[in-house]
Amino acid sequence: xxxxxxxxxxxxxxxxxxxxxxxxxxxxxxxxxxxxxxxxxxxxxxxxxxxxxxxxxxxxxxxxxxxxxxxxxxxxxxxxxxxxxxxxxxxxxxxxxxxxxxxxxxxxxxxxxxxxxxxxxxxxxxxxxxxxxxxxxxxxxxxxxxxxxxxxxxxxxxxxxxxxxxxxxxxxxxxxxxxxxxxxxxxxxxxxxxxxxxxxxxxxxxxxxxxxxxxxxxxxxxxxxxxxxxxxxxxxxxxxxxxxxxxxxxxxxxxxxxxxxxxxxxxxxxxxxxxxxxxxxxxxxxxxxxxxxxxxxxxxxxxxxxxxxxxxxxxxxxxxxxxxxxxxxxxxxxxxxxxxxxxxxxxxxxxxxxxxxxxxxxxxxxxxxxxxxxxxxxxxxxxxxxxxxxxxxxxxxxxxxxxxxxxxxxxxxxxxxxx
Amino acid sequence: xxxxxxxxxxxxxxxxxxxxxxxxxxxxxxxxxxxxxxxxxxxxxxxxxxxxxxxxxxxxxxxxxxxxxxxxxxxxxxxxxxxxxxxxxxxxxxxxxxxxxxxxxxxxxxxxxxxxxxxxxxxxxxxxxxxxxxxxxxxxxxxxxxxxxxxxxxxxxxxxxxxxxxxxxxxxxxxxxxxxxxxxxxxxxxxxxxxxxxxxxxxxxxxxxxxxxxxxxxxxxxxxxxxxxxxxxxxxxxxxxxxxxxxxxxxxxxxxxxxxxxxxxxxxxxxxxxxxxxxxxxxxxxxxxxxxxxxxxxxxxxxxxxxxxxxxxxxxxxxxxxxxxxxxxxxxxxxxxxxxxxxxxxxxxxxxxxxxxxxxxxxxxxxxxxxxxxxxxxxxxxxxxxxxxxxxxxxxxxxxxxxxxxxxxxxxxxxxxxx
Numbered sequence: 001x002x003x004x005x006x007x008x009x010x011x012x013x014x015x016x017x018x019x020x021x022x023x024x025x026x027x028x029x030x031x032x033x034x035x036x037x038x039x040x041x042x043x044x045x046x047x048x049x050x051x052x053x054x055x056x057x058x059x060x061x062x063x064x065x066x067x068x069x070x071x072x073x074x075x076x077x078x079x080x081x082x083x084x085x086x087x088x089x090x091x092x093x094x095x096x097x098x099x100x101x102x103x104x105x106x107x108x109x110x111x112x113x114x115x116x117x118x119x120x121x122x123x124x125x126x127x128x129x130x131x132x133x134x135x136x137x138x139x140x141x142x143x144x145x146x147x148x149x150x151x152x153x154x155x156x157x158x159x160x161x162x163x164x165x166x167x168x169x170x171x172x173x174x175x176x177x178x179x180x181x182x183x184x185x186x187x188x189x190x191x192x193x194x195x196x197x198x199x200x201x202x203x204x205x206x207x208x209x210x211x212x213x214x215x216x217x218x219x220x221x222x223x224x225x226x227x228x229x230x231x232x233x234x235x236x237x238x239x240x241x242x243x244x245x246x247x248x249x250x251x252x253x254x255x256x257x258x259x260x261x262x263x264x265x266x267x268x269x270x271x272x273x274x275x276x277x278x279x280x281x282x283x284x285x286x287x288x289x290x291x292x293x294x295x296x297x298x299x300x301x302x303x304x305x306x307x308x309x310x311x312x313x314x315x316x317x318x319x320x321x322x323x324x325x326x327x328x329x330x331x332x333x334x335x336x337x338x339x340x341x342x343x344x345x346x347x348x349x350x351x352x353x354x355x356x357x358x359x360x361x362x363x364x365x366x367x368x369x370x371x372x373x374x375x376x377x378x379x380x381x382x383x384x385x386x387x388x389x390x391x392x393x394x395x396x397x398x399x400x401x402x403x404x405x406x407x408x409x410x411x412x413x414x415x416x417x418x419x
Numbered sequence: 420x421x422x423x424x425x426x427x428x429x430x431x432x433x434x435x436x437x438x439x440x441x442x443x444x445x446x447x448x449x450x451x452x453x454x455x456x457x458x459x460x461x462x463x464x465x466x467x468x469x470x471x472x473x474x475x476x477x478x479x480x481x482x483x484x485x486x487x488x489x490x491x492x493x494x495x496x497x498x499x500x501x502x503x504x505x506x507x508x509x510x511x512x513x514x515x516x517x518x519x520x521x522x523x524x525x526x527x528x529x530x531x532x533x534x535x536x537x538x539x540x541x542x543x544x545x546x547x548x549x550x551x552x553x554x555x556x557x558x559x560x561x562x563x564x565x566x567x568x569x570x571x572x573x574x575x576x577x578x579x580x581x582x583x584x585x586x587x588x589x590x591x592x593x594x595x596x597x598x599x600x601x602x603x604x605x606x607x608x609x610x611x612x613x614x615x616x617x618x619x620x621x622x623x624x625x626x627x628x629x630x631x632x633x634x635x636x637x638x639x640x641x642x643x644x645x646x647x648x649x650x651x652x653x654x655x656x657x658x659x660x661x662x663x664x665x666x667x668x669x670x671x672x673x674x675x676x677x678x679x680x681x682x683x684x685x686x687x688x689x690x691x692x693x694x695x696x697x698x699x700x701x702x703x704x705x706x707x708x709x710x711x712x713x714x715x716x717x718x719x720x721x722x723x724x725x726x727x728x729x730x731x732x733x734x735x736x737x738x739x740x741x742x743x744x745x746x747x748x749x750x751x752x753x754x755x756x757x758x759x760x761x762x763x764x765x766x767x768x769x770x771x772x773x774x775x776x777x778x779x780x781x782x783x784x785x786x787x788x789x790x791x792x793x794x795x796x797x798x799x800x801x802x803x804x805x806x807x808x809x810x811x812x813x814x815x816x817x818x819x820x821x822x823x824x825x826x827x828x829x830x831x832x833x834x835x836x837x838x
Contacts, residue, residue: 029483030478030479030482030483030484031483031484031486036486038486040486040487043487044482044486044487044489044490046483046486047478047479047482047483051478052474052475052476052478052479052483053475055471055474055475055478055715056471056472056474056475057471059449059466059470059471059474059661059719060449060466060471063449063463063466063661063662064448064449064450064465064466064471065449065450067450067455067457067459067463067465067794068459068462068463068794068796069789069794070463070662071463071662075662075663101522102521102522102525102710103520103521103684103709103710103711103713104684104710104711105682105684105685105686105709105710105711106521106525106682106684106709106710108684109681109682109684109709131696134685134694135685135688135691135694135695136684136685136686136709136710138696138698139683139684139685139688139698140682140683140684142683142697142698143681143682143683143698147681236711242478242482242714242715243482243489243490243494243711243712243714243715244494244711244712244713244714244715244716245713245715246713247710262528262562262566263524263525263528263559263562264558264559264561264562265522265523265524265525265527265528265555265558265559266524266553266554266555266558267524267555269554269558272554274799275553275554275798275799276554277550277557278561279557279558279561279562290522290524290525290528290555291521291522291523291524291525291555291666292522292523292524292655292662292663293663294522294663294664294665294713294716295661295662295663296474296661296662296663296664296715296716296718296719297663297713297715297716299715300478300715370488375486375487375488377487379694380693380694
């Protein structure tokens with residue numbers, strides 16, 4: 001791609017790639033060899049090359065070879081063993097608190113219902129959630145509030161795009177049952193202060209559920225150390241589990257025996273194969289499982305976890321910060337003249353793994369970029385969102401993407417002038 | 420395997436295989452070339468050989484090549500397009516009523532809640548279910564009854580192992596909200612008379628939910644023609660979707676606009692990518708979807724549906740009946756002398772795709788069979804359950820399995836005598 005503007009130091013990205021200890025890992029992913037510029041790893045991570053083979057091998061050897069015996073030989077416990085791995089590698093969670101199973105939406109429903117049902121008898125009849133939380137979180141909360149007769153208290157985050165502790169405190173009372181927030185905001189990339197916010201909720205006796213969909217696998221979190229009560233997260237974004245791979249859930253060990261989730265199925269029973277009358281929930285995290293676990297949907301995730309484990313989540317985060325920092329610097333240098341604004345925090349400590357840029361013509365710009373195999377995504381209002389999956393994205397890829405964005409903004413500007 | 424008893428016509432199975440127009444399809448499945456005898460296709464169907472390649476290709480080309488664009492190019496609608504295929508090929512359901520997504524348990528929860536919430540305002544506060552329905556159905560019903568303040572009316576089926584219309588009628592009243600039954604009973608293989616039972620429920624204004632887990636893909640059903648209201652079914656048994664592949668749900672078109680399911684997520688929203696405030700359910704079957712669909716879990720199922728479509732579900736059923744008929748005949752000839760009883764209907768019109776045999780030592784027999792790569796399953800009390808997946812099972816395989824069962828029963832008998 002041409003680099004017609006001498007104000008961009010063409011060497012920056014190349015230098016950063018040369019200094020990047022994780023650079024070689026990019027070759028592990030399908031598509032690394034193509035010219036496509038992928039800036040949407042926060043919506044769907046690229047597959048690892050090894051995953052095609054591991055899925056084929058699973059079909060032929062494990063499913064095809066072991067057949068029903070596979071359930072006794074690991075599949076039955078896979079939601080818990082894989083959950084423990086996610087907990088250890090990315091969440092700061094000791095074993096026995098994390099599992100994999102349903103979709104994010106269903107897991108949110110189960111855990112928010114569990115929290116509400118435990119808190120309602122104490123007169124806690126309010127749920128607090130922010131106005132810019134991911135839609136499915138808001139829809140689930142509204143549905144549960146309606147069915148259980150609770151009030152939703154909305155934390156307005158339209159001014160800064162993220163959740164801060166002081167404005168939140170004004171909504172927290174002895175009537176707060178549960179607070180539902182995202183660690184990283186899906187639009188702005190605002191990174192919440194999990195420790196302080198969790199403590200503020202606990203000050204009034206509320207439980208907190210953290211949605212980790214836009215952080216798990218790119219931003220570390222210390223669920224146990226920060227006293228988090230409940231969490232849910234997605235595995236097809238920075239954990240590269242594949243389209244629609246199942247979500248994980250987390251319930252702190254101290255709460256497990258007093259929380260009951262509403263969808264009581266055979267896989268959460270204390271003795272699943274007794275098949276007798278009446279439901280007795282299993283001890284521990286198994287009680288939050290409902291149906292037969294989606295084994296095929298967990299295989300790619302397992303591959304990616306082993307890659308993250310090899311380098312450590314802190315190294316992943318360091319590269320993520322460097323990638324988003326480059327994106328912001330190039331925006332200031334190259335895109336600000338077109339009137340583009342950075343709609344994500346400039347402070348790396350308050351920023352997740354993506355960056356959102358605003359411009360009135362961004363919808364058209366994104367459509368044009370897709371046509372030339374440069375793939376960010378678009379989010380209302382006027383947002384071009386760049387999701388930089390740390391292990392599969394090079395600095396050169398970011399630079400190439402910004403060249404293309406600058407060109408398309410230039411075209412939009414000239415077509416507007418001409419029109 | 421030796422055939423020491425001249426009273427078994429060794430030619431029967433071979434003749435049946437020779438006359439079987441579907442015999443060649445067995446070679447399409449992984450493991451057909453091994454000596455393993457698989458009699459548990461009703462718990463987990465074998466993979467198709469093509470599925471290993473189709474999953475690897477999906478990872479490399481669709482997920483890896485199309486990345487996030489795949490959602491616009493088919494994945495987003497896959498729950499509905501695949502649902503329509505299941506409906507057309509196996510359920511007698513017109514398009515727009517069937518979808519694929521969550522586990523069986525979660526789908527049961529959503530649909531029973533939808534039915535109950537619609538019926539409760541009319542004073543219908545009872546759920547009818549049979550005592551031998553699959554555990555997860557019973558657990559879900561008990562949980563919903565508790566949370567919504569309903570009474571469960573249990574239909575006792577211990578005498579015949581299946582649901583019949585006259586005893587059911589005695590439980591149906593103007594207070595019945597929904598009736599939850601299985602088309603084929605997981606233990607006995609009893610095949611319910613869907614048409615008459617559905618009509619009996621409608622006579623009192625109740626809705627009926629049919630669980631098709633143990634029938635879909637082996638026993639035809641006419642959901643539309645028989646006026647069924649709601650259905651749920653499993654795809655990893657006779658539809659060979661792989662361990663934990665997602666369930667399908669069905670809601671008759673006439674009910675869709677008045678039914679609301681409780682887990683309102685972004686994928687069931689009228690405009691999922693508007694991401695605005697407030698939940699508006701989509702029109703049609705999409706409103707019963709909650710979260711991001713498990714695309715990886717649907718690929719194997721798609722392969723199997725195309726195989727079933729090629730031969731037609733009636734041909735599959737005809738082979739299924741022939742297989743279970745052979746199993747019963749061989750039991751009578753070979754296993755009855757050991758005291759084995761057939762615990763499934765002898766009338767093929769009342770029998771699903773599996774056969775359960777009872778004997779006090781069946782737990783030990785099944786354990787011994789597994790050690791020699793003959794794989795039925797065990798279900799309390801004293802049941803050896805033989806699930807004969809029609810397209811991947813040969814008559815010779817059934818015969819070989821029965822030889823092994825007879826040998827192990829013989830060993831059990833002599834060890835009991837010796838002890």
